[in-house]
Amino acid sequence: MKLKKKISVIDQHDKFGFWGGKFGGNFVPETLKKPINDLELLFNKLKKDKKFLNERDNYFKNWVGAPTRFIKLSNLTEHVGGAEIWSKVVSDANGGAHKIYNATVHCLLAKKSGKRIICGDTGAGYAGKMLSMAAKKFGLKCKIFMGAKDIKRQQPNVKAIKSNGAEIVPVYSGSQTLVDAVSECMRFWVANCDTTAMCVGSTVGPNIFVKICGWSTSQISRELKIQILDEFGKIPRRLKLYNCVGGGSSSFGFWNEFMDYDKKQVEFIGVEAGGPSKSKKHAAPLTYGSKIGILHGAAQYVNQNLEGQIEETESISAGLDYPGVSPLHCFLKDSKRARYTAASDEDALKAFKIVTKYESIRPSLEPSHAFSVAISESKKLSKDTIVIVNSCGDAQKDRKILKKKLGIKL
């Protein structure tokens, strides 16, 4: 399996929507064929339309807040005593996480298609919060599907969704987390696709949703590349980009502009959620070699049993608590462009403590997974290596968990 150069990865699929001949596709009920096809036509047209690109850039700049900061973590670097550690503080973005990019683009597309309602899934609550913000901004009615377990553990974002006037639909089936929320959202779309647009909250789902999301979050690496050139005058000889991977939207967006560099120069490290260290359950299908299966309309590495039933996951971070992973990341893994590993709940908590002790940023539990691996690997790296961690979410939403687990009051 090989990546092509000079073609955007999101466009490197075959006519059935498969990356690398086997990841992605459109395993959807017949009813969704038409709305998906409509969305494909619309997106393929608009992504080449200068006026639309300007509109997007304007919203990103003036409403989302571009660029987000790129800062050196000097104290942490000194404490760790290896590579230079930097962070792209994507949590600066309006709403506090990268989910705003995808949400904004989906609402723009919904407007263009004449839809008046938009529905979406959420785990950590950020995808839901951002969709509710963007829907409000663009005058769309908004419906958010969220697992009952996540509603309990991510209250600050639940409150934000409600205050933006969106309806939250609690999902009680299965494990009552993100996987069930996405299923329920897709079911709702099956029944309402004539009037309602759907936003999938990560680079997962049927092919077109993977593409739209990856295209939207790529704003992160577009900004970063300029910031790196400003800071260093060139792309450093040894650059390592660490990002947590749930569905994979922030990591894909963080890496996209650097795809064509040799991995010896620009390495991508994806960090999945290993779950509690004492538990066998995890949300790390790439790290632990899960088999290819179909989840939410796409073929991907996914946690499942021998029969093909999707397995329950466990992670302290609701945003990473998903049994599957983007087809794009399956492709990056098998083409060996990116490397994947996992951090446990305990690792993430420890990293959160260290980062907040030495620095003024406050990564949520998801990016804390990435910090954990970045910190431990940085120790062994040369001083001229530049390590950058995407701090893609703010910890405010994790207040309750952090208080309980670490006694820290935010």
Next chain:
Amino acid sequence: MNSISKAFSLAKKEGRPALLTYTVAGDNSKKNSLKILKSISKYADICELGFPHNTPIADGGQIQTSSYRAIKNGTKIQDVFKIVKDFKSSKFSKPVILMGYFNIILQYGQNKFLNDCKKNKIDGLIIVDLPWPENKKFASKCRKKAICFVQLISPTTSKRRLNSIVKDSHNMIYYISMLSTTGGKLKVSPKKIIYNYKKIKRINPRKNCVIGFGITEKTISSLKSADGLVVGSVICKEITSSLNKRQNPVTKVSNMVKKLKNKIL
């Protein structure tokens, strides 16, 4: 003529649509689901049997509940085959169409799955998340084994797709009556549904076309002019409610199917 076509022509001779039932294999237990099949086959013409999946993206609450119940009971794909095998060797057996999601087949192995279908006398397959044209390869594998691959058509299916799908279809087509998951309330008028149904029939009148989704005791007679009618969610719901009321699901479901049949005679 194969068994599915025979079932349709028999119903036609009696001047009524074929009655197709949907139950989930292993619901509410492996034993009872076989008993249910045996007892409803006196009234049903074709039995659809779901192989359960725990992430069903096109099923509403009732069928989800049945599927979760079956999985919880330990129903594996081997059990599904066993239930069909036992049903097929019983006195009033009827054609069986297995229905489910593609991942289960993918993990089992496509060829092995079809071989086992053949071995256990399964007559047809409905794969909810394998639409046309993605299903071309698998559908042709089915054809080689004389297993009917049932193509689905929905109100959103474009005219061009419709023509191609009908052309590639085997001897049964499934028309989804409305935009809905299974178990939704019929939100389209029967007249409109029959109008769309006739559009499919006009392309090729020889293909048996059934209508499903939203069919209950209340709505079934209004769609009588179709080749066949599928009733699923209300049956699953009946199993759930009989369990809640500590009644026997086998007799409850059997009575319900009998009533459904009387409505279309």
